[in-house]
Amino acid sequence: MTPGAVQQSGLSLRFAGAAKSYGDVEALKPTDLTIAAGEFLTLLGPSGSGKTTLLNLAAGYQEPSAGRIFIGARDVTHLPARHRNIGMVFQNYALFPHMSVVDNVAYGLKVRRLARSEIARRVEAVLRLVHLEGYGQRGVQQLSGGQQQRVALARALVIEPDVLLMDEPLGALDKQLRRSVQLELRRLHEEHRRTTIYVTHDQEEALVLSDRVAVMRDGRIEQVGSAGDLYDRPVNAFVAGFIGESNLLPARVTAIAGGQAQAEVDVLGRSLTAAVAPGLQPGQPAALLIRPEHVLVGEEPGVTAEVAEIVYLGELTALNLRLESGATLWARRITSHDLRRGTRVTIGWKQEHARIVPT
Amino acid sequence: MARYRVETACLLAPAVLFLLLLFVVPLARLFSLAFTDEGGVFATFGVLAESEVYRRVMLNTFVVALAVTLITVLLAWPVAYALSRLKGFWFALALYGVLFPFWISVLVRTFSWMILLERNGPINRLLQGLGVTDQPLALLFNDTGVMIGMVHVLLPYAIMPLYAAMARVDRRLLLASDGLGAGLLDTFARVYFPLVLPGLLGGATFVFLLSLGFFITPALLGGANAITLSMLIASFVTDRLAWSLAAAGSLVLLLVVLALLAVAARLLPLDKGMFAR
Numbered sequence: 001m002t003p004g005a006v007q008q009s010g011l012s013l014r015f016a017g018a019a020k021s022y023g024d025v026e027a028l029k030p031t032d033l034t035i036a037a038g039e040f041l042t043l044l045g046p047s048g049s050g051k052t053t054l055l056n057l058a059a060g061y062q063e064p065s066a067g068r069i070f071i072g073a074r075d076v077t078h079l080p081a082r083h084r085n086i087g088m089v090f091q092n093y094a095l096f097p098h099m100s101v102v103d104n105v106a107y108g109l110k111v112r113r114l115a116r117s118e119i120a121r122r123v124e125a126v127l128r129l130v131h132l133e134g135y136g137q138r139g140v141q142q143l144s145g146g147q148q149q150r151v152a153l154a155r156a157l158v159i160e161p162d163v164l165l166m167d168e169p170l171g172a173l174d175k176q177l178r179r180s181v182q183l184e185l186r187r188l189h190e191e192h193r194r195t196t197i198y199v200t201h202d203q204e205e206a207l208v209l210s211d212r213v214a215v216m217r218d219g220r221i222e223q224v225g226s227a228g229d230l231y232d233r234p235v236n237a238f239v240a241g242f243i244g245e246s247n248l249l250p251a252r253v254t255a256i257a258g259g260q261a262q263a264e265v266d267v268l269g270r271s272l273t274a275a276v277a278p279g280l281q282p283g284q285p286a287a288l289l290i291r292p293e294h295v296l297v298g299e300e301p302g303v304t305a306e307v308a309e310i311v312y313l314g315e316l317t318a319l320n321l322r323l324e325s326g327a328t329l330w331a332r333r334i335t336s337h338d339l340r341r342g343t344r345v346t347i348g349w350k351q352e353h354a355r356i357v358p359t
Numbered sequence: 360m361a362r363y364r365v366e367t368a369c370l371l372a373p374a375v376l377f378l379l380l381l382f383v384v385p386l387a388r389l390f391s392l393a394f395t396d397e398g399g400v401f402a403t404f405g406v407l408a409e410s411e412v413y414r415r416v417m418l419n420t421f422v423v424a425l426a427v428t429l430i431t432v433l434l435a436w437p438v439a440y441a442l443s444r445l446k447g448f449w450f451a452l453a454l455y456g457v458l459f460p461f462w463i464s465v466l467v468r469t470f471s472w473m474i475l476l477e478r479n480g481p482i483n484r485l486l487q488g489l490g491v492t493d494q495p496l497a498l499l500f501n502d503t504g505v506m507i508g509m510v511h512v513l514l515p516y517a518i519m520p521l522y523a524a525m526a527r528v529d530r531r532l533l534l535a536s537d538g539l540g541a542g543l544l545d546t547f548a549r550v551y552f553p554l555v556l557p558g559l560l561g562g563a564t565f566v567f568l569l570s571l572g573f574f575i576t577p578a579l580l581g582g583a584n585a586i587t588l589s590m591l592i593a594s595f596v597t598d599r600l601a602w603s604l605a606a607a608g609s610l611v612l613l614l615v616v617l618a619l620l621a622v623a624a625r626l627l628p629l630d631k632g633m634f635a636r
Contacts, residue, residue, distance in 0.1 A: 060538075061537075088535065094529065094531040098553050
């Protein structure tokens with residue numbers, strides 16, 4: 001489904017040169033980013049990359065040091081969180097420990113002074129939505145981690161926020177539960193198309209959930225795009241390394257023309273032509289990127305390599321291949337048992353699968 | 360199993376004997392005095408019940424204790440809040456500021472107040488100098504003096520539990536409340552205050568019970584004009600040699616305190632870190 005295919009709820013969110021610094025430390029460099037109404041955007045990056053800062057700016061928990069923030073057409077740059085109509089799901093849920101499930105969920109409606117019957121109706125509906133019917137009177141501390149997570153989500157959704165913000169909401173859950181909650185979140189988003197910003201450091205989670213992913217590093221967005229964009233056309237070695245597995249071989253770019261680069265790859269002992277990431281200049285430090293599943297074993301004519309290690313992954317096998325120069329790269333292929341350690345093979349790849357990226 | 364029980368009993372024996380001989384037996388002996396008056400088993404309680412003085416003193420003691428508790432808690436709140444927000448050097452400084460008086464004898468602190476609150480003491484001179492009052496105020500040898508001294512001594516007992524409760528409040532709960540659209544008053548009334556309440560009530564109970572039995576401070580700062588129960592009991596012994604009356608008065612005070620504690624324990628989850636995390 002594409003945004004707009006179903007009726008969406010929520011407003012767009014726009015950062016215009018938004019930046020945040022603490023003294024000399026730049027937590028977020030000036031950032032431009034627009035999240036369309038109804039879109040699910042994930043901020044992906046290692047800790048300290050600025051993704052939580054960006055989320056807190058959207059929520060209104062922090063004020064930007066520079067730039068502006070818009071929700072819909074409204075400038076909310078200096079608007080405190082309580083006037084923004086956002087729904088926030090915290091990493092450890094931040095449920096009110098002295099309240100029952102119902103009271104937690106009803107909180108945002110009570111402080112809006114809605115009628116009691118209206119509150120009861122909406123709370124009941126949202127509890128049904130997250131499959132917590134019958135848990136209303138429980139204390140939140142009696143619930144399991146997964147149930148608490150759903151209460152937190154219900155509490156954020158019940159106020160019908162213009163933007164839903166989630167800060168690593170599945171971080172505290174075990175892997176299996178995480179998988180099922182991910183699918184649940186996706187279902188909810190596809191049904192309601194609520195504008196959502198989701199923070200995680202788990203690339204798989206980002207790919208499963210999002211319309212678009214913004215990869216962040218050192219307080220900056222490195223690249224924004226669909227999962228396919230990021231995987232097939234990463235703008236640099238960091239994004240390539242953060243999304244999926246990758247082989248990165250040092251390369252020297254000698255010439256660029258028409259989106260193709262001529263590059264010397266010393267560890268291969270040859271010069272080759274491949275698609276190039278936009279903005280790369282000849283002479284800049286660069287690398288040749290080939291995904292492991294694109295490395296073809298037994299390709300003629302090819303580069304000679306020796307099988308250094310074999311890792312069975314079930315239906316796939318990962319091969320660690322040592323080149324004559326001593327450099328290694330990984331290949332992945334459908335499991336077959338024709339290779340063993342020490343076997344000499346020739347390897348190659350299709351030209352369209354190679355890409356030159358800045359490092 | 361039986362062997363462990365014997366060993367446990369042996370290990371506990373010194374402590375149990377110590378408490379029994381030095382605390383329980385004397386206490387029981389004291390209370391038995393209450394029932395051994397010449398006038399009959401319950402004669403002493405009759406005397407107390409009919410005594411106008413005793414009733415007045417009892418009432419005064421409770422009123423003073425309540426007032427002291429109220430003032431102490433009100434003063435403790437901002438201090439505890441500041442403590443819960445401070446960090447590093449300033450936190451250490453503030454904490455020592457609260458705890459420092461603990462290391463000075465109550466007697467010394469009370470005498471210091473006598474000097475400060477005198478008719479011609481520094482406080483009266485300051486007030487007169489500032490033009491707040493023409494005549495020196497009567498700050499000593501009345502309930503005002505007693506309350507000032509007691510609040511000062513008891514303040515840390517209210518600050519510490521309150522601070523502990525405040526420090527335990529997860530800041531993200533307040534952010535969550537804010538994000539859900541609650542104004543500052545709503546956040547305070549619905550989230551912050553309920554989470555701090557156990558600490559507040561714990562501190563208040565502590566202060567109230569301690570002030571009911573306070574002796575040195577009211578004796579020195581209140582004098583004959585502001586007699587409390589503990590002073591009355593002391594005077595039964597030292598002035599009238601009426602040991603049975605003193606015992607009866609002590610027993611009544613102890614029972615009242617125990618009853619209040621029972622109610623408090625019922626209402627307050629003092630034993631559990633109920634809102635930990």
